[in-house]
Amino acid sequence: MKSMEKKIKNLVLKGEQVEAVYKKQSLAEYENNPYIEALPPIFTEDDVLEHFMVTPIISQQDKTSETNIRYHILKRVKNFIQPLPIHFEVERRLSTLIRRGYLARNPLDKSFLARVRLMHELREDEENAHYIAERLNYLRSTADSLSIIGISGIGKTTAIERLLLMYPQVIKHTNYKGQPFNRTQITWLKIDCPYDGSLTTLCQSFFKAIDDLLGTRYLEKYGSFNRNVSTMLLFMTSLASLYGIGVLVIDELQHLVNSKVDQEDMLNFFVTLSNTVGIPTVLIGTSK
Numbered sequence: 001m002k003s004m005e006k007k008i009k010n011l012v013l014k015g016e017q018v019e020a021v022y023k024k025q026s027l028a029e030y031e032n033n034p035y036i037e038a039l040p041p042i043f044t045e046d047d048v049l050e051h052f053m054v055t056p057i058i059s060q061q062d063k064t065s066e067t068n069i070r071y072h073i074l075k076r077v078k079n080f081i082q083p084l085p086i087h088f089e090v091e092r093r094l095s096t097l098i099r100r101g102y103l104a105r106n107p108l109d110k111s112f113l114a115r116v117r118l119m120h121e122l123r124e125d126e127e128n129a130h131y132i133a134e135r136l137n138y139l140r141s142t143a144d145s146l147s148i149i150g151i152s153g154i155g156k157t158t159a160i161e162r163l164l165l166m167y168p169q170v171i172k173h174t175n176y177k178g179q180p181f182n183r184t185q186i187t188w189l190k191i192d193c194p195y196d197g198s199l200t201t202l203c204q205s206f207f208k209a210i211d212d213l214l215g216t217r218y219l220e221k222y223g224s225f226n227r228n229v230s231t232m233l234l235f236m237t238s239l240a241s242l243y244g245i246g247v248l249v250i251d252e253l254q255h256l257v258n259s260k261v262d263q264e265d266m267l268n269f270f271v272t273l274s275n276t277v278g279i280p281t282v283l284i285g286t287s288k
Helices: 002-007 045-052 067-079 085-103 110-124 126-136 156-164 199-214 218-222 229-243 253-258 263-275
Strands: 017-019 145-149 170-176 179-186 188-192 247-251 281-285
Touching (some): 045 156, 085 145, 085 247, 145 156, 156 188, 156 247, 156 281, 179 199, 179 229, 199 229, 253 281
Parallel strands (some): 017 170, 145 281, 247 281
Antiparallel strands (some): 170 179
8 A cells, every 4th residue: 555655646736625605606507506506606807816816025125135135035036926818718617617517416416316326336346347438328417628738837737726726625515405415525636647647547646636635545445556447437436426526637648648558548538537427627738
């Protein structure tokens, strides 16, 4: 187990954990869905500007410091972040991804509860895990995906992380409209694609991200190296349903070019991840 965790060294971006506060929705299709109602209101451009922008603070004392000290103070400019029109566009797409993805995963919907039961049934039958796509094909999914491609150092990761942190990452539900509703909702989860491009390690990173966030032991339980990718995908599906994961962000996607897996298999993996697992995905990488 320790050797497995040592191999998966991805640092997990962590956000705020809050108790659910349900809000009136502007759109009718978002009503009566606790996962959506517990989210912050749809952000305006002023909200994005306020949360996104970072301006270095330079005091009057800093300005009168010795030259060698002021040289270090100047490096604060590296922390400066100015939102551009593209950032507002990405925020709108991210906001839509999360909310639309929850439409078919309303925890109060009987069809969704049937899906969760099917997840558990398939999870107990690992030998037939490769039938997951066939068994779940008839279930409706509203999950979309988004790709952010750009040259290295342009600020792709910084932008998406600033936008993700505008949302609480973990929302604890206890009661909804006077009825007991004990759920832990993960609004977003960000992982990095492993340097070796291994899909197995990518799945293990998913389990480890949840473990680091909630203190669980899913990596130990589901991430052993003798499991195939199809089986791990099944477990990811089950956890995505259990915790109502709003969006999965996979960074450094260019590492997949180092994978020993055929590129067509990798493409099928991400298609299945979105269509079957039902999690909206954001893929980030360079043009490589």
